[in-house]
Amino acid sequence: MVMAGYEFMGMHPFENIVIHGTVRDKTGRKMSKSLGNIIDPLEIIEKYGADSLRFSLISMTAAGQDVFLSPxxxxxxRNFMNKLWNASRFIVNTxxxxxxxxxxxxxxEQLKFPEIWILTSLDEVIEKVNSSLNEFRLNEAINLLYDFFWHTFCDWYLEISxxxxxxxxxxxxxxxxxVLFHIHISLLKMLHPFIPFITEKLWRVFLDYCDLETESIMISSxxxxxxxxxxxxVIEEMENIMEIITSIRNLKMRFGVPVSRQINCFFDKIPxxxxxxxxxxxxxxxKFSGFQSEKKEDLLIKNLRExxxxxxxxxxxxxxxxxxxLYKERGKLQGYLEKIEKKINSPDFTLKAPEDVQEKEREKKQELEELLKNLERDIEFIEGKK
Incomplete structure (x- = not known):
């Protein structure tokens, strides 16, 4: 089309051209009707909605790289649409x-540090998303929005609020x-080009609860x-709080203790x-106490940044x-890892097993190594208690 534009029109037909990759199945084969490995998008739309399909495709499609799809x-x-809807309902109901x-x-004005933190974090996301869109890095833009919405806004700020x-x-x-409405509305606007149907629906819901600028998100600024x-x-205070909360939650999770179960904690600097x-x-x-008031309790101590x-x-x-x-669990994981390593390194397996089967085994090996690494870290931490 570019050559034809110069030949017949005497000018280039497009200002910008985005090169995309080939759509392949999970084994790497090009999708085609003759191979029978296509995924019918209409079936996914019927079951999960067009926005779920659009979001998933865009988020995994890097410029110029092939896309590997599985069922x-x-x-x-789908999970993101559910999260977006539920967060919106929480704000509206509140x-x-x-x-x-x-x-x-x-x-x-006159905001406390969590509000300053989340608003300035949003400012950073807006700047990064603008840059990604200007460079046509669509997957980068949508993943920035995903991470901010899910991990910063929902996981932290909604709970803090x-x-x-x-x-x-x-x-x-x-x-x-x-602040909640400002952040959520800003996210809806930036998400709208990618997932237009749910964002328009939520915009219409928000019309009854705040003074939106337009009747439709399509013509909003x-x-x-x-x-x-x-x-x-402000950033340091939030980072310290998040580190403390994450440390306590992780240890409770390791021991199977509910997060809501209260424990006593000792600090060098008491929050x-x-x-x-x-x-x-x-x-x-x-209860918050200083180490100087520590009794002879069996404490698990973790070093923080401060x-x-x-x-x-x-x-x-x-x-x-x-x-x-934990020692027993480590032994089991080591046994599983030894078996899978022996299987992967076997000449018969390497020569005879299909490539997709070998890839699955390599993935299992990586997962086991990661689990073992995390378990070793937990054991080292608990063994080093004071």
Whole structure:
């Protein structure tokens, strides 16, 4: 078409050209009707929706690289649509409980550090997404939005906002609700080119709860950065809180202790105020103490970027008993790994097994190695307790 444009029109037919790869099945074969390895998109759309299909395809399609599809490739998109819908309903239901339409702030003032953190994080995402779209890196743009929405906004900020909702209702109503709507609306706008149907539907729902600029998301303006300064102390405070919460949650998960089960924790620098309330709510900490007040408890101590945290599971678990379980689990994993390594290195397997079977075994080996690595880290941590 480019050559024909120059030949017959005397000019290039397109300003920009995006080169895409070939669609292949999970074994690497080119999809075709004659091979019988095609996936009917209409069946996926009928069962999971067009947006799930669009999202999954775009997120896995890097510029110029082939796309390898399996019958389950759309699962990521389906899960994202469910998460987006549920987060939207949470925000709407929360706003509805106050009985007033939310006025979106153009200027954010007198905010606490979690709100400053999430808004400046959104500003960074807007800048990166704009850059990716300008360079036609569509998969990069949509994955940036996925990571921010799922791991930053939902996993962290939505949960942190509930601390205010329970303890500072006025601040939540006047400050946090506008922040929640601003972030979510900005995400809907940036997601709309990729998943137009669910974003339009949610936009129409939001019309009843906040002062949106247009009746349809299709003619709304593109998100702009708030311009809030990304202060170093705010970022460090959030990173410290997230590190503490993650450390406690991971250890509770390892021991099979519910996150909501409260434990006592000891710190070199004791969290205070809002930081302490967030940690208590999200990690299940009942009492904050300094190491100087430490009693002879069987503490598990982890070094943080700033100081240490000592976690007491006294009366909840027997650490030595749990350690024996980890030793037993390590032995089983080592046995499985030895068997699969022996199989992979066997000449008969290498020469006779189909390539897709060999690839599955190599993937199993990698998974076992990763599990063993994580288990060794847990054992080393518990053995090093003070």
């Amino acid at each position: 389950t490739f759309y699962i990521k998109g 706003a509805e409980s106050f009985g007033e339409k939310v006025i979106l702030n153009k200027q954010f 509930k601390v205010h909702q329970e303890q500072e209702e006025l601040y939540f109503k006047e400050k946090i609700l506008p 593109w998100p702009e950065k708030t311009g809030i300064q990304r202060e170093k102390d 205070e105020g809002l930081s302490a309330r967030i940690i208590s709510k999200l990690a299940g900490v009942g 100081g240490r945290i000592g976690m007491s599971f006294a009366g909840i678990i027997d650490v030595q008993k749990e350690l024996k379980k």
